[in-house]
Every structure is written in C-alpha cells, then in structure tokens.
Amino acid sequence: MYDAVALFSWIAHHYYYFLAFTVLVILLWNSVVVVGGNEIALIERRWFGSKMPQGRVVALGKEVGIQARTLGPGLHFLIPFIYKATKSVFTEILENEIGLIESVDGSAIPSGRIFATVVAGHNSFQDGETFIKNGGQKGPQIEVLPPGKYRINPYLFKLTKGSVTEIKDFEIGIVESVDGVAIPEGKIFAQAVAGHSSFQNGEAFITNSGQKGPQIEIIPPGNYRINPYLFKVTKGEATKINEGEIGLVESADGSAIPAGRIFANVVPGHNSFQSGQDFIKSGGQKGPQTEILPPGVYRIHPNLFKITKAAAVVIAKGEVGMVTAQDGAPIPMGRLLAQSVQGHSNYENGEVFLKNGGQKGPQIDVLLPGTYRINLNLFQVQVAPAVVIEANKVGLVTALDGIPLPEREYVASPISGHNDYQDGSAFLTKQGQRGPQLDVLRPGTYYINPFMFSVELDDVAVIERGQVGVVVSNVGEDPTEEMKKRLGSSQNGATEEEGKEKYVVPTGFRGIQEEVAGPGRYYLNRRAFMVYVIDTTNITIDWDDQEDTRFDQLTVISKDGFPIQVSVKVVIRVRPDQAPYMVAKVGSIDNLIQHVIHPMIDSSFRNQASTASAMNFLQSRSEEQTKAENRARTDLERYHVECVSVLICQIRLPEELMQTQTKRIIAEQQQEMYKMEQRSQAERTEMEKMRATADQQPTLVASEIAVKVATQKKTEMITLAEGTAESKALEGVGEGKRLKAIGDGEASKIAAIGEATAQAYSKQQEAIGEEAIKQIKIVELISTAIQNGNIKIVPDVLVTGGGNATEGLMGMLTKLLPGVDIPALVKQSAPSAAIGRPESGRA
Template sequence: MKAKLFVGLLVKSAMALGSIVIMSQYIDSVNPRLTTASVEQPPNLLFVQTPTTVSLQTSPGNSINQPMRTAGISLGGTFAIFLVFGVVVFAVISSRGVVVIANDEVGIVIKKFNLNPFSPKLPAGQLIAFKEEAGPQAKILTPGSHWGYFPWMYTIRKEKPIKVYSDAIGLVVAKDGASMSPGQLFGRVVECNNFQDAGAFIENGGHKGKQLAILTTGTYRINTELFHIYKKPVINIPPGEIGLIVAEDGAPMPPEQLLGKVVDCHNFQDASKFIENGGQKGRQLAILTAGTYWINTDLFTVITAANATQYGLKPENLQVYTVEAGKIGIVTTYDGISIESDEIAGSPVADHGNFQNGQKFLDGGGRKGLQQEVLPPGSWNLNPWFAKVEQVELTDVPVGTVGVIISHVGKPPENKAGVVERGCKGVWNTPLPPGKHVINTKVMNVEIVPTLPIALDWSNKKKPPTNYDANLHAIQLRSKDGFCFDIEVTQVIRVAEENAPTMIYRVGNNVGGSGSNSIKALIVKVLQPAVSNYFCNSAQNSEALDFLDKRSDQQRQAKDYIKSALSDFAVEAVDTLIGEIDLPEQLEKILTDRKIAQEMRITIQAERETEKELQNLEYEKAVTKKQADLVKAQEDVKIAELNAIAAKYGIEVEVGRVRQLREIDLLILKETIDIIGREGWLDIEKLKELVKLKLPEVWVSNSHDGGSGLIDAVMPQVLRTLRTSTIGSNNGLSTAHQGHQTLETSSPSTALPQGYVICTHCETKNPLGNNFCSKCGKPLTS
C-alpha cells in the first residue's frame, strides 16, 4: 500500500511540473510583464485530490487582469511531456520492484541473473552469494518495504521465522562455509547472531556441516538457504535418575583411559567449551543429575533410564544408587591408576564426594579396582561406567564379645612381631566393642572373640555341632599298671578384652585351611594337645586306682599346667575339673567291694551312734522328771547368792560411810585442838566424864588450883548443855549424835569433839554411833 501511494505521488508531481513549464511559455509570449510564477502545493502530498494553485506575478506596478490563453507547444512543452511520460513509466516499473515483508515473515532472496558483465560469478562449490552474484543471497529481508527486487531478476521466498519453544532446542547444519579439518565433525562457534547473520558466519570462518552451537528458546530470522534447522526435545532427567553421556567428537583418549575427563562445559550444554577445554570423545566420566538440559544431541548422546536398553544397559543402572540402612557399599572402580602389586585395594582419596566426583578421585591418584573406602547408607549419584557397588551388612559384634580386626591393607607396621596400631597392616591392637561397625570386609577380617568364660567338655556326650567342644571326646588313658580307661575333663577358659588381639595374633584363625572361629583354632592348636598330653603323662606315672584316689591332686596339678600353657597365648585358664573316670570292670569290682565294706563300716558306726543317742534320750527323760526340783534348787541358790551379794554390798556401803564419818571426826578433832589447844581439849575430855554424873547447874570453882581456867569459864554453859542433852537422849538420840548437834549449835569457841568407841578386834577408835568398825568391819560393842 505504501509503495502504491509513493508511485501515485510521484506521477502527480511530474504532471504538475509539466503543466507549470507549458504555462510559463504561454505567459511569456502574451504578457511580457509577467516575470514569475509559483506553484503552491498542498501540505500533505499523500492527498492527491488537493487542487494546485498557480500564482503569477508581474513587475511592480503592473498586474495582469486579462484571461490566460494557451499557445502552441514549444520545445519546452515537448520536454515537459516527455518528462511526465518518463516519470509515469518509471513509476509503473518501480511498483513492480517493491517487496513488503510482514512482521511474522522473513524474505529469502534468490538472484536469477546478473546484468553487470563485470560482476564476478559464484565460485564453484559455493552456495551462497555475498557479492551480488547470481544465486541465493546471504542477506535476508526483514519486516518492512524493500525496493529494487524486480520479479524478473529476483525471487523472494517468504518464510516464517524459526521459533524454538522451551521444551525443545534447534540444531543447525550449515550448507555452506569453510571446510572442517580432518577428523572434525562439528563446526566451531563463530559470532553470527545465532546464525541470523549469514554474512558474519561466512566472514568469521564458520564451517560447513553440523554446528556445535544450538538455538535455545526464542524466535530467529535465519536464512534457510544457508542453514538447515531441525528441532529436538530438551533432555529431562527425572528425580531419582541420572543420565550418561557419550561424546561424538572431541580429543582422543589415551589407551589406558576408560572415560573422558570432566571439563567445564555447563553440564554439556556448551558444546564449544567442551571442545575448547579439551573434552574427549567417547563415554564421559561426568553424569547428568535430575533436571532439564539444553544439549546438542548431535554431539552428545544422552542415555537415560527410558532408552537404556538401546545401549545395552539396564534401566536400574540409571537410577540414583541407594545404600540401605544397616548396610554399607563396597566400591570397585573401573578407571584410575593400577593398584600396586603388593596391595589388594586402592588407598583412600580425599574430597571426591563418596565417588560421586570421579574426576576428583582420578586427580587425587585414585586406583582402579577394589577400594578401601566404603559408601555409607544414603543415595548417591554414581556413574555405572566408573564404579560398581556391592552392599553388605554392617559388622555386628554381639554383647559379651569383641571384634579383632585383621587388616590386609594399610601402612607397614613398625612392630613386625606382634599386634599393630590402627591403620596399619596386620592384627590391630584395639578390638571393636559390642555393636555395629562399618568395616570393609573385602580388605579386613573381623574375628569375633568371646570375652565371657567358656566351658569346654571332653566327654562322649552328644553336643550340638555349633559348640566349640563339638569335636572333643573323653580322653583315653593307660595307667602304670597297664589298665586302659577313659576320663572326662571340663576346662573353663576366658579371653580378656584387651588380650583378644594378642590371642588372635599368636593362635591365628584358620583351622584345616578353612576360615573358622578363633576359639576353635585355640582348641585345636593349643588347648586340646595340652590337656590330652598332661593327663596321658600323668596316668602313665600312676596306677589306675591311685589315679582315682588322687584325683584332687591330679585336678590341681592339671589346672596349674594348663594355666601355664595358655598364658603364652594370652588366654586365662579359669578352672580345670575332672569328671567321670571310667575304669575297667575288674577295677570296678574291687572298688565295689571296697565300697560295700566301707558302707558296712559306716552302717555299724551308725548303729553305735544310734544306741548312744538312745541312751542319751533315756537320760534326758530322767533328767526331765527331776527338772522342776532342779530348777527350784537352782533358783534358791541364785536367791541366796543374790542375798549374800546384797548383804556384802550393804556392809561395804556402811563401812564406807563409817570411814567417811571417822575421817570427818578426825578432821574436827584436829581443827578443835588447833583452836583451843591441847590443854583445852583435855579439859573438854574431862567434862565428858562428868556427863555421866548428875551435876547442879551452879558451878563453884577455885581458880587457884592451877587449872587452865577454861573449866571455870565454860562449866555453867556445859551444865546447861548436858541437861539439854539428857532430855534429848530420852527422844532416842545417841550420845554421840547429841554431842555432835551440841557442837553444831554452839559457837566455834565452845564446840567439843564427839566421843569414840574402840574396836575390841583391831583396837581402832571409831566415832560414837558407829555399829561396825571402820577398819575391820566387825560389830562394835559399847
């Protein structure tokens, strides 16, 4: 529509210009005063219906008022006619060379021929023209109007733009471009605006063939004469699955390498980086985890659980590997450095994420084959081309036992003649306690050693085959006197927890070339020979009956011997017990007769004891009858003894009291003599003799008789006191007590000592009022 409007406007303009030329020639011939003419055009040339106004101007002061007349066509008019005709013809022809491209279209240009004989022709083998050669043109027509593309010279093919939706990618094949190097399968990435600039693609060295770059979600205006676009779905890895990659191009791998190394290529979504960073052709070490990926599937083959069978794999191999609870995964790798000849498993490597990062494992010097490291319970993204996993149960050490580790891997031990430290090759000196443990049983053996006492029975009794002593039988002996007999023995042993590694190291854990229990190895190699040899040797040095009679000594000696033998193997001999001794029949008869005689002797002795008991019983009956009298007599004796004890105690109390009173009297006497003097005391003694006399209360004395004068002074008072004392004696008071009271009531200057009584047995003076002597305890007589 715009092209038609443009042509129409061009024709109208030409006609208007021709008319102006013709009119100007006529006016000049009729009115020479007309000097100028102007044409006023409408403001909008698109509206061709607007009339054109011609305005004529004359010289100043002169105006034209007469009508205009046309004259014959002059040379100028002829030119104007031809000019208009040419413009019309050009407009008609030009309308055929305008191409309009809509917004949802792209124009592919193909030039049919070239009018310029000097223009170069398209080189042989080249499909796209870049210099106006005949053929498909590199340049495309974008939305809009394009002039000059005449249908007899150009073919314009209108196509829809290429749309790539979110669930797909666009793979590109270039039909023209530079040739690839030998062995190269994909064209390298060049700057060409996602293949929308064909010229830039060729100028920048884009290669002919399949391209590394892909088209992601979007709309692209691409020259389909140069590029073939085909769509492929994006790669979806569901949760719980993985994807394996096979690269169809890349650097060659060394012969010893199994999988292509991991390079930075955005999970294979950047094919150019994969090639530039040295990605290798073939199966890849890296994997795809759950997610959506835009990957060039011409370069990379993606194997998922959905298409695993097409590539010889099982769908379960493309699942996330899960190690169940209570188990561990023993890993074997298919790639890496070969294991040393003296090793059976690869040493641990750091930071490889439980074999999920294979490149870290290889870069860290990981070995190919069985690994010392194990996978713990959980889910792991493992490349099945890189590693396989075998699940085993956790090592269970029951209660009452310990686990001794025999490691076949690790650093060489410093101590080559005994148990070793953890991490070294050999028998570890630290056992495993009861519980579940993570142990790689492919590189380590765990010997379960019981730490509770174990009773081993050498007998012919039927035993469960799982018993430690299942193969132990009664020991056959021959005595010094030539008799053969069997003996049953029970041996109790115990292995301490800290001694279990030493026992395993010294005894070993193989019996008859087959893996067996360490305790059975101890029995076969150590205990059974020691027990059998001891009793065989002991029997040969004893007669059969003596061996039987001295079984206690034999048992004690056997215990000491076996204890010494087991101590060399770090095993404790708890006890040795001799059971039944099976003697020959003739010896059994002798023993039976001896036993019968012993029993008869015992029977007779029992009868004697019974008779004695009967006698005792009769005696006890007789005693019982007299028991009441005996009890009464015994009680009377006890009563008499108690009375005697009471009397003796009373005498002792009285003697003590009298002794205390005597001591008090002596103290008073001493104090009295100290106060009144010896002469005064003698006067008082004289007065005591007067007590027995009835004296008047009036005392007449001659002071010139040579006395002390004390009597004259105190006599009147004494007489009154004696009179009072006489009255007091009538109330039952003793003379000594009355005198004591008198002294207490009198003043210190007039107090008198009390009287005393002389014992007829020991002549000891005792205070008046004492009934018993204070020295000998005999009764006093007045």
C-alpha cells in the first residue's frame, strides 16, 4: 500500500518525466516500421519536402507524396510525422500465371507506341524509384512477371494476373502483335525478328524492329509467358496429313509468281512450309505451291499457308492414269501432247517437272497401277480402264498424235520400240505417224494413254476347215502396169484387159494377195487387210418355198403360156487356188450368189421353159436339168467357180392343167386295168387247163412209158426189116454165097438187135436214168403180168374217196414197190410216153 502511494506520489511530483517518456514512446512507435516476411511498406512523405513535378504521381527522394520506393521485410526507422508507412502484401504470381504490369507514373510513351519502353535496373518493377529515374514510361509495360513473389509498389504499378499461354500437342500458336513498326506495303505478315524467344521477350521483339500485325512465326507446343497485351495468341490445330492423303499448299504471302506461270517456284529451307519466315526470306512466291505435303503432322501457319487435303492418286489394277499439267512451257504448234521429261518421279516432283521443261497440257506419259502423291493443283489426273484385249479379239490402234501420214497411205508405217503402244514418248521419238496403225494388239492387258492412242476391238479372223482366206492388202507397193498384164494373162481364160481390171498380186504388193490363208486364227488389221472367207467345200443354193432357203422357188412361163414353179438346188465349189481370182471378179461368195448365180439360174430356166410346153417341160425334167447344169458350168467357169451339179427338185404345174392330166392318166389306167382283167381271165382259163392236165398226170405218165416201149419195139422191127432187106439183097450174089450170107445176116441181125437194144437203153439211161430204166422194166413186167392175167390189179369192188383213179393207182403202186418214187418216175417218163402214144394208138 505504501509502495503504491509512494509511486503515485512520485509520479505526481515527476509527471513531466512521465509525459516526456510517453512522448518518447509515441515517437518511437511512429518512427519504427516493422515489415513482415510477406509484406512491403509503402511510404508517404507528408512534410518537409520538395514538391513533385507536374504530372508526376509518385514521389522520388525528398519529394512530398507517396514514394516510388518501398520498404521490404524487416525493421525500419522513419521520421515520425514526416513519413507514413502503409503495409501491403507481396505480389505473388503462381505457377501457370504471369504478371502484367501497367505503370501509373513515368515519362510519356512516344507517339505511335502503345507499350512503354523497357528500362533497366528496376528489378522486375520492385524498384519503382529506379524505374522512374531510368526513364520508365507510364502505361502498359512490355515486360511480364514470371511466377514468384514480388515487392511491387501497387500505387506505382498496377498488376494484372494472366494465364501462361499453353500450346498443347497437335496445336500451334498464331500470333498477332498489337505494337511494332508498320508492315511494309504489299506484305500481309510481319517479318520475323530474332531474340524474342517465341514472343516471350517483347522487348527484344520491339527492339529488333518487330512489326505490328499478324506474325509470320508460329508458336510450337509448350508453355509460354507471353504478354497478351502485346501479342494476341490464337490457338489452331496442327496440319495432319493422314495416310493415303496429300496436302496441297497455297501461300497467302510472298513475291509475285512470274508472268505466264501459275504455280510458285520451289524454294529451299522452309521445312515443309513449317518455317514461314524462311519461306519468305528464300523468295517464296504467293499463290499455289508446286510442293505438296506427304502424310505426317506439320506446324504450318494456317493464315500464311492454306492447306487443302486431297486423296492420294490411286491407280488400281487394270487402270491407267492420264495426266494434264496445269502449268509449264507451251506445247509446240502442231502437237497434241506434251513431250516427256525425266526425273519427275511419276509427276510426284512438280519442281523437277517444271525445271526440266515440262509442258502445260495433256501429258504423253501415263501412271501405271500404284499410289502417287501428286499435286492435284498442278496435275489433273483422270483414271481410265486399261485396254483389255480378250481372247478371240484383236485391238486396232489409231494414233492421235505424230507426224502426218503420207498421201495415199491409209495405214501408218510400223515402227518398233514403243512396247505395244505403251510408251508413247518412244512412239513419237521414232517418228510414229498419226492415224490408223498397222501393228495390232493381241489378247492381253495394255496400259495405253487414251490421249495418245484410241483402241478399237475387232474379231479375230477365223478360217475354219474347208475354208480359205483371200486377203486384200491396203498396204505395200503398187503393182506395175506390166505386172498387172502379166498377172491378168496368168489367169485361166483371162485376157489382158481383164487382167488390168482384176489382177491378183504377190505378197508385199497392194491388192488381192495371190497366196491364200489356210485354216487357223489370224490377228489381222482389218484396216490394212480385208479378209474374204471363202468356203472351198460344196455350197448348196436353194430356190424353194421353205423358210430356210435363200431364194423363193423359180416361176417361169412355158411355151403354151402356163406358169411353172420350179424348185432348184445348185451345188458349187471354189477351189483354193482359184479363190483370189473369184474374189477379184465378184468380191465375195455372197456377191457371187446374189449377182451372178441367182440371175443366171433364173434366166436359164426362163429360157428353157419358154421353148417347151408345160407338160413337155415336166416330162423332160432330166433333159432340162442337164441343159441347166451344162449352161451353169460354162457360165461359172468365167468366175473361177466350179459347178458341181444343178438339181431340179420339184416342178409344179397349174392346178387346172394337172387336173386334166390326172383325168387322162386315170382313164388310161382304167383301160390298162380292163386289159389286165382280160389277161387275168385268160390266165385263169389256162390255169384250169393246166389243173386238169395235172389231174390226169399219172395216166399220162403210164401212157408215156408205154409209148417209149412201143418206140423201142418199132426200132427193133425197123432193124429186123433192114436185116431182111440186106438178106434179100445178098441172095442175088449167088447161091454159093447164100449160106454165108444167111449166116452173116443172122449175125448182123443179132448184132443189130443188140446194138439197137444197147442204143435204146443208152438213150433211155441218158433221158431218165439207170434207176428209172430198172423201174420201167419192172413196170413192163407188171404190165405183161397184168395182160396175161397173172396179177389182178382192179378189185371186184372199188370204193374211192375224193381222189380219182389215177391217185388210187399211184398209191397202190407205191405199196407194191416200196422205196420207188413213183411220182418222180412218172415225171421223167412223161416225154417218152408222149412220143410213144401215137404208135400205141396205131397198134
């Protein structure tokens, strides 16, 4: 208690000390500034200083006002009441951020400039006093603050945070500067300057005369601290050319393309148009570019280069690509196609094409099947089917370009080395002629330029067995007049005049070839060689009313005025060696038939019919056929054709004439029938007679046998009479010889009887056979026995059937003489019985 009272008492007696201490504490409190670790102190000088210059905002040094300088973390002593400190936190720029500074004070930005000039020594705007002293300019600053903490006077510098410019993969940054020198007149893009580190160093950009406006440089993928107030960055996609695609490029800036040219010259060093600044520096030209972009990813400025994607040229199997160049030298006058140049790698290298003198227009070289990266702005590609010649076909080729054909020539002279017209350049180099070509294309696939050659399909010339081909050549040497005479006279029956009109020439000369083509297939050019196929076998030509005949049946008028319809067949043949002459004469088999044979046959039969009546013509058909054949053979020989035969198949007379003829024939047939009936009745009568005779045949046989026996007896009696006559003749010789004569007579008698008997038997044997003689003897014995009554042949009572007595007798004899063929014996004996019948009658 005492102490407290003493203290207050002391204070009361010494208050001035306390007051002084209080004042001291207040002074110390106001003079000491403690700045934390994340703070800065803004200083304001209130009293006792010079006045700031007009237009200034922040004070420097001893100038009254808010000071440009700041106090950093720590303990600071200020004169109380003269300086006032205001604390502020550090300016912190986070990752992926940038600080954009605008100065509130400083010198004026020069006219025409937007951003302040960069000054040194201000330590990233942390030393405002130095900034002002070194000529820092009022307004937006070019420099930016990277991530970090900064002691920046917020009264002097207005800070705005911005984002880091992030360019992702497959993106590009397109930059436009809002400050810089002016772009030269005629230019669209600012020229590239060095040192700005992808536009992160705006100071270097401005210092190095960076130009205001769209920049030619682009920003590749990455993170960039770019001042967005100075550079406006627009993100765009990288150019991606997929597989099977190409990129066609057109530049929006560059020098002018030379007059007469359409596509820009190729310049080096631009890295596939990814370095626009190098493109411009190297003299790149504005407009469509010759180079193309193959598949890949490209960082190309889309405002400088317009990229158009197009499909790669794909020529499939069985196709051919025709190319038309949109730029190049002009094609020489008189030529249709551009000349071939080397090194352009199937038009994929347009630069080489143009440098080597490639010509504008349709190209002679073609693209074979494959995939090609061709600038479709420079080269237009048309796809057409390859030429396919199928089996049994032939390709006829016409060249659309080349030197002109000589006069009078229809087909171009053949040349070699053009690989079946697939190498058009070689064709032209070797002076190939324009027009129809002699060489043909055989079956196969050909990659031929349709701009250069047109191909027409034709059938193969097929000559079958039994045929020959007569060739008419439109190419070769012309035969001389002497050759025409000689060839004409060599033909059968041809005169010299005829030879001039229808000559046949050897191989190699123009005209009908003497040598014919045998059976086979021939790949002939029908423009150069016409083939007439001639049948060498028999050819039949009909004149009939059938549907499948060539001509209607012939109608002719007879001498007596009746129309006659005649169906005719004519068979002709052309010998192989005469076929060329026949063609020379009439041209073809069809011409021969239509214009020679048909009129000839028609006229021939009309003439023949007019000389005979209708009935006579019908009845003399064979003679008429022979006449027509002889006449046709003679007429056809003049045309070197052999007439095999002319046949009249049918002759039709008018119906009324045929009815009259039919009635007359019917009457004649009826008369003939009546005659036949008469003959039939006569034959019937004769048959009845023969039947009756046959019925009496057994009796006749027996009678014949009896006649034969009587004949033999007659012969015996004649012989005896002759012997008696001789005997009487010998009586006159003399009595002396009587006895001898009697003996001789008796001997002669016996000999005569024996001889006569022998002769009779011999004749009988020759007539009826030895066996029949035996049977006749048996019958004679039986007959004698019957006559003598020794055998009873007829029974007392006879009962007969349907037959007659002869049949019964024959049957009985067959039983009595088993083994003897009585009917045969009767037949053999019938002649003898007939001869002896009169004698037995007389007996």
